[in-house]
Amino acid sequence: MENNRRTAHIISHTHWDREWYLPYEKHHVRLIRLMDTLLDTLKRDGEYRSFFLDGQTIILEDYLQVRPERREELEQRIRENRIFIGPWYILQDAFLTSSEANVRNLQIGHRDAARYGTISKVGYFPDTFGNIGQAPQLMRQAGIGNAVFGRGVKPTGFNNEVSDAEFESSYSELIWEGPDGSQVLGILFANWYSNGNEVPTDEAAAKEYWDRKLADAEKYASTNQLLYMNGCDHQPIQTDLPEALRVARELYPDTDFVHSSFADYLAALGEGGRNGEGKGERDGADERNGAEERDGEPASRLSVVKGELRSQRTDGWSTLVNTASARVYLKQMNQHGQTLLEKVAEPLAAIAHGLGNHSYPHHLFTYAWKTLMQNHPHDSICGCSVDEVHREMVARFEKSKHVAESIADESKQLVADAVDTSGFARFGEDALPLVVFNTTGWARSGTISIVADVRRIYYREGFAPEEMIGRLKALDLGGRVLVDAEGAAVPVAVEELGVRFGYDLPDDAFRQAYWARQVRLTFAAADVPALGWKAYAWVKAAGAASAVAPEAASIVRGERSLDNGKLRVDVADDGTLTVTELAGGHTYRDLLVYEDTGDIGNEYMYKQPDGEAALTTHGLAAEIRIVCDEAHxxxxxxxxxxxxxxxxxxxxxxxxxxxxxxxxxxxxxxxEKVPFAIRTLVSLEKDGKGVAVRTSFNNQSKDHRVRALFPTDLHTSVHRADAVFEVAVRDNEPAAEWKNPSNAQHQQAFADVSAADLSRGLTIANKGLNEYEVLRDGRNTIAVTLLRSVAELGDWGVFPTPEAQCLGKHEAELMIIPHVGDGAVSGAYAEAYQFQVPWTAAQTGVRGGPLAATGAAYAWEGEGLAFSSLKIADGSGDAMLRWFNLRPQPAELTLAAPNAALAGSGAAAIYRSDVLETRGEALAPRADDGSQSVSVGPCEIVTLGVQGAKRE
Known part of the structure; x- marks a missing residue:
C-alpha cells in the first residue's frame, strides 16, 4: 500500500447496555427494533457488509426471546460473517466481578458463539470503567491477540466526552502488557467508540464531517489504517451507510473508505491473523503491527503500557471508580453469589461427579452463571442505573443463589453419604455423624455451625401429629459429646431448637413430610484438608468413655480483651481496637474508627462538600460488653x-x-441531625489468624459516605490489593496530574499495606466491599467504604435515583489480618480468600463408604500460589483446577495424584490447559508417587486438567 494513501475502516456496531437510564424491558423493546432493522437491512442491501454485535452473545438470547421466528435468518447472517458475535456473554465490569466470573463470561460467550459457527476473536472492552491488569494474559489464553478499549489511559468526562490531554501511549495503537509479560495489541478508542457515527450523505455536510473526522483519527493513529466506529449507546442502525461511504469516496479520492470489520481492520494493522487469533504464547512481541510505517517511523515503536489501565494519569475526576461503592448491597449480593457458585457448588459438584454415580449439572451451572452475569454489565453491577434496574437485579441474584444452593445441597449430601463413618458405630446406634467440607484451596480451621436432626418421625409412620411431636419432645438429649473420627472429644456448644417441621423431596416418590427434634451444634473444626472433608459425630457419652472433652481455655481476657495465643485484641473507650500479632510482637493501634463525610456526587463519582471536616467516632464513648465466651x-x-x-x-x-x-x-x-447507631461485633476464633468485624446500622441519613479506618503506621510508598487473578501493586501517591482529593481504588478480597522490606504488614479482608483508599495521612491508613448514599445517576443527564440513598438496615463484614513477612507466603492472603468462603457441612448416617473419614479430592503445594477453581469442563468431562501466582517471581506447583476413590479407573492423565479449558500438553508424573510438578511464571494463571476424572 502506498504511504500517501489511507484507509478509513468504518465498523458498524451498537454499544448495547441492556439496562441503564431505562429499565431493562424498555431497552429490550428498543433492541428488538434495532435487530429487526439490522436483519432487514442485511437482506435488502448487499453493500451493507457487516455489523459487530457489541462483543456479547446475550443480545442473541434477548432478541430471540421475542423474535424466535427470525432465528434461521439470524443464524444465516452470522454464518455469512455479516454479523460478528462473541467473545463474551456480557460486557462486564471486570474490576467488580470475580476472577472466575470473568473466565466463565469468556467460556460461555465462546460456547454460545460457537453454536453459530463463528467466534469474533476481539478482546472487546469498549466501556469498562478501567481495565484489569491481567486482561492481556486472559486474552492470550483465549487465543485473542488484541484488546479494544475506551477507558483507562485517556481522560473521558461528561457524556463520554474525550479530552485532548496527553495519555500514556504515543498513539491510539499500543502494546498492552500484563504483569506476567503477556502482550496484546491494544486499540484505544482515542476519539471514543462513536467517532464514525451518523455519517452524512449530503455532500456539503459530508465534507465538513470527514475533514474533521480524518484529522481527529490521524492525530492519534500510528498507521494509515484509521478506525471509525459507526454507532454508539443504543444507536439505531444507519441504513444509508453505503450511500454515505459512496459520497465520501468521491470527496476523498486519496482515501479508501471501507465498510469494515474488526477482523479486516486488525489484519490491515498486521496484528497477525484475519480474525485476530493470537497464538496463545506469553510473548506477543511478534504481533506488534510493525509492518506499517508512518512518516518513516516504524509503527513497532508503539508505547508499551503495563498492567492495570485505571486513568491514573488524569485529573481523577472522571475515573468512575466510585461505582465500586454505589449501592454496596448489590456488591455484597454479588460476592455471595459468585462465591457460592465457584467456591462451594462447583467444587462440591466436581467431587460428587468423581464418585461416578452423579452427573455434573453443566446445564444448571450455565443457567445459574448466566442469571448472575446478567447483573455484571458495567451499568448494572456498578450500581449506576435507575432504581428499577437495580430492583430487578436483586431478583436475579436470588434466582442464581437458589440454583447454586440446590446444586451444593445435593452434592454435599452425595459426598457426605460416601464418607466412611462406620468407625462411629462403636459409640452406639444413636451416633449422629456430620461431615465438614473445606471447599477452599488451603487447609482450614474454624468455627462450624450445623443444624442436626436428632430424630425424625415421618407422617408415613402413621402417628398423629400430636403424638409425633410429643415423642420427639420426650427425647433425652443429655449426656452427649462431639467426637472426631479418632474418637477424641471436641468442645461443642449445643443450642436446643425444639421440634421443627420438615420434608424430603425424593426423586422417585411423592414428598415425605416429617417432624424432627433439632439442635444446632457449633464447634471448632481443626485442619480440614484443602478441597476436602472431615467427619465428626455427636454421640452418647456412655459409649465414649475415653472421649472426655478437655477443659478449653477461654479466649477472653478481662472485660475488653481477647487473646487466642496468636492475636491479642484490646478495645478502647471509644471502641477503637489495638491488635497485637504475638509471634512478631507487632502492634496496630486506633483500628476501626468510623468516618462520615458528605457526598454531593452521584452513582459514578464521590464528591465531598468543599471545606467540610470529616466526622469520626474517634473519642466518642462506646458501649462495650462481652457477648460470647465459648471454647471455639x-x-x-x-x-x-x-x-x-x-x-x-x-x-x-x-x-x-x-x-x-x-x-x-x-x-x-x-x-439537622438524625440518629446513626453502629453495632460492631468483634470476634476471635480459637485458631483464628484474623480478627473478624461485623458492622450493622440503620441508615436514615442522605448524601453521605461511611468508611471504616485502619491505620497501619507502616512506611512504604506502595500497597497491594486483590484484583482479578492478581495482587496488584499500586502507588500510595497518585500521579502529578491527579487533582481529585480522593484516590479511591477497587479491591476484590483484600487490601494490604506492608513495610517496604515486606517484613510485616496489615491485611484488611472484606466481603463485597469493593472500594478502599490508602489515605495520605502520614499513617498509610486503609479506609474501606461501608456505605455511600447518593441521589442521582449522573453522567449525561438528570436521572433521580432516590433508592441509591440506601436508607434502612445494612451490614458489613471485614477481617483484620496482621502478618509477618510477605502476605503472599505468610498465609495472610490465603486467610483473606478463605474469609469470603462459607463453611459447608452435612449430616449423614453411620455407614461404610469409599471416602476416608478425613480426606481430600486433590492436594497441592506451591509457595506464593493462590487456588482459584475446581470444576468439570463442559464437553470433555475432565476435572479442571486453576491457580494464579500472587507474586512477580517464578514458582513451582506440585499436584499430587488425585484421590483414587474419585479418579476413576486407570491412572489419571494430567495436562496443561488454559482459561477455555482446552486439552494441552500432558505432564509426566513422578515415578514414585504419581504427582506432577509445573513451573509457574511470574503472575501466571495456570490451569491443569485431570483427564482420568469420571465421565458423564
Whole structure:
C-alpha cells in the first residue's frame, strides 16, 4: 500500500447496555427494533457488509426471546460473517466481578458463539470503567491477540466526552502488557467508540464531517489504517451507510473508505491473523503491527503500557471508580453469589461427579452463571442505573443463589453419604455423624455451625401429629459429646431448637413430610484438608468413655480483651481496637474508627462538600460488653450512638436539577441531625489468624459516605490489593496530574499495606466491599467504604435515583489480618480468600463408604500460589483446577495424584490447559508417587486438567 494513501475502516456496531437510564424491558423493546432493522437491512442491501454485535452473545438470547421466528435468518447472517458475535456473554465490569466470573463470561460467550459457527476473536472492552491488569494474559489464553478499549489511559468526562490531554501511549495503537509479560495489541478508542457515527450523505455536510473526522483519527493513529466506529449507546442502525461511504469516496479520492470489520481492520494493522487469533504464547512481541510505517517511523515503536489501565494519569475526576461503592448491597449480593457458585457448588459438584454415580449439572451451572452475569454489565453491577434496574437485579441474584444452593445441597449430601463413618458405630446406634467440607484451596480451621436432626418421625409412620411431636419432645438429649473420627472429644456448644417441621423431596416418590427434634451444634473444626472433608459425630457419652472433652481455655481476657495465643485484641473507650500479632510482637493501634463525610456526587463519582471536616467516632464513648465466651470463639460488642447530618442542603437540589458538573458543586450538608447507631461485633476464633468485624446500622441519613479506618503506621510508598487473578501493586501517591482529593481504588478480597522490606504488614479482608483508599495521612491508613448514599445517576443527564440513598438496615463484614513477612507466603492472603468462603457441612448416617473419614479430592503445594477453581469442563468431562501466582517471581506447583476413590479407573492423565479449558500438553508424573510438578511464571494463571476424572 502506498504511504500517501489511507484507509478509513468504518465498523458498524451498537454499544448495547441492556439496562441503564431505562429499565431493562424498555431497552429490550428498543433492541428488538434495532435487530429487526439490522436483519432487514442485511437482506435488502448487499453493500451493507457487516455489523459487530457489541462483543456479547446475550443480545442473541434477548432478541430471540421475542423474535424466535427470525432465528434461521439470524443464524444465516452470522454464518455469512455479516454479523460478528462473541467473545463474551456480557460486557462486564471486570474490576467488580470475580476472577472466575470473568473466565466463565469468556467460556460461555465462546460456547454460545460457537453454536453459530463463528467466534469474533476481539478482546472487546469498549466501556469498562478501567481495565484489569491481567486482561492481556486472559486474552492470550483465549487465543485473542488484541484488546479494544475506551477507558483507562485517556481522560473521558461528561457524556463520554474525550479530552485532548496527553495519555500514556504515543498513539491510539499500543502494546498492552500484563504483569506476567503477556502482550496484546491494544486499540484505544482515542476519539471514543462513536467517532464514525451518523455519517452524512449530503455532500456539503459530508465534507465538513470527514475533514474533521480524518484529522481527529490521524492525530492519534500510528498507521494509515484509521478506525471509525459507526454507532454508539443504543444507536439505531444507519441504513444509508453505503450511500454515505459512496459520497465520501468521491470527496476523498486519496482515501479508501471501507465498510469494515474488526477482523479486516486488525489484519490491515498486521496484528497477525484475519480474525485476530493470537497464538496463545506469553510473548506477543511478534504481533506488534510493525509492518506499517508512518512518516518513516516504524509503527513497532508503539508505547508499551503495563498492567492495570485505571486513568491514573488524569485529573481523577472522571475515573468512575466510585461505582465500586454505589449501592454496596448489590456488591455484597454479588460476592455471595459468585462465591457460592465457584467456591462451594462447583467444587462440591466436581467431587460428587468423581464418585461416578452423579452427573455434573453443566446445564444448571450455565443457567445459574448466566442469571448472575446478567447483573455484571458495567451499568448494572456498578450500581449506576435507575432504581428499577437495580430492583430487578436483586431478583436475579436470588434466582442464581437458589440454583447454586440446590446444586451444593445435593452434592454435599452425595459426598457426605460416601464418607466412611462406620468407625462411629462403636459409640452406639444413636451416633449422629456430620461431615465438614473445606471447599477452599488451603487447609482450614474454624468455627462450624450445623443444624442436626436428632430424630425424625415421618407422617408415613402413621402417628398423629400430636403424638409425633410429643415423642420427639420426650427425647433425652443429655449426656452427649462431639467426637472426631479418632474418637477424641471436641468442645461443642449445643443450642436446643425444639421440634421443627420438615420434608424430603425424593426423586422417585411423592414428598415425605416429617417432624424432627433439632439442635444446632457449633464447634471448632481443626485442619480440614484443602478441597476436602472431615467427619465428626455427636454421640452418647456412655459409649465414649475415653472421649472426655478437655477443659478449653477461654479466649477472653478481662472485660475488653481477647487473646487466642496468636492475636491479642484490646478495645478502647471509644471502641477503637489495638491488635497485637504475638509471634512478631507487632502492634496496630486506633483500628476501626468510623468516618462520615458528605457526598454531593452521584452513582459514578464521590464528591465531598468543599471545606467540610470529616466526622469520626474517634473519642466518642462506646458501649462495650462481652457477648460470647465459648471454647471455639469469643466476641465483644461495641455500640456507637452517633448523630449525622440529615442530608445535603437546598443548593444541592438545584445543582442536581440543572446538571451542574459534580466537581463544581458548592452544596453543603444541613445542620439537622438524625440518629446513626453502629453495632460492631468483634470476634476471635480459637485458631483464628484474623480478627473478624461485623458492622450493622440503620441508615436514615442522605448524601453521605461511611468508611471504616485502619491505620497501619507502616512506611512504604506502595500497597497491594486483590484484583482479578492478581495482587496488584499500586502507588500510595497518585500521579502529578491527579487533582481529585480522593484516590479511591477497587479491591476484590483484600487490601494490604506492608513495610517496604515486606517484613510485616496489615491485611484488611472484606466481603463485597469493593472500594478502599490508602489515605495520605502520614499513617498509610486503609479506609474501606461501608456505605455511600447518593441521589442521582449522573453522567449525561438528570436521572433521580432516590433508592441509591440506601436508607434502612445494612451490614458489613471485614477481617483484620496482621502478618509477618510477605502476605503472599505468610498465609495472610490465603486467610483473606478463605474469609469470603462459607463453611459447608452435612449430616449423614453411620455407614461404610469409599471416602476416608478425613480426606481430600486433590492436594497441592506451591509457595506464593493462590487456588482459584475446581470444576468439570463442559464437553470433555475432565476435572479442571486453576491457580494464579500472587507474586512477580517464578514458582513451582506440585499436584499430587488425585484421590483414587474419585479418579476413576486407570491412572489419571494430567495436562496443561488454559482459561477455555482446552486439552494441552500432558505432564509426566513422578515415578514414585504419581504427582506432577509445573513451573509457574511470574503472575501466571495456570490451569491443569485431570483427564482420568469420571465421565458423564
Amino acid at each position: 470463639r469469643a466476641a465483644i460488642e461495641i455500640v456507637h450512638r452517633w448523630e449525622l447530618p440529615a442530608s445535603a442542603d437546598a443548593l444541592f437540589e438545584e445543582e442536581k436539577q440543572y446538571a451542574v458538573y459534580f466537581p463544581e458543586r458548592k452544596a453543603q450538608r444541613v445542620a
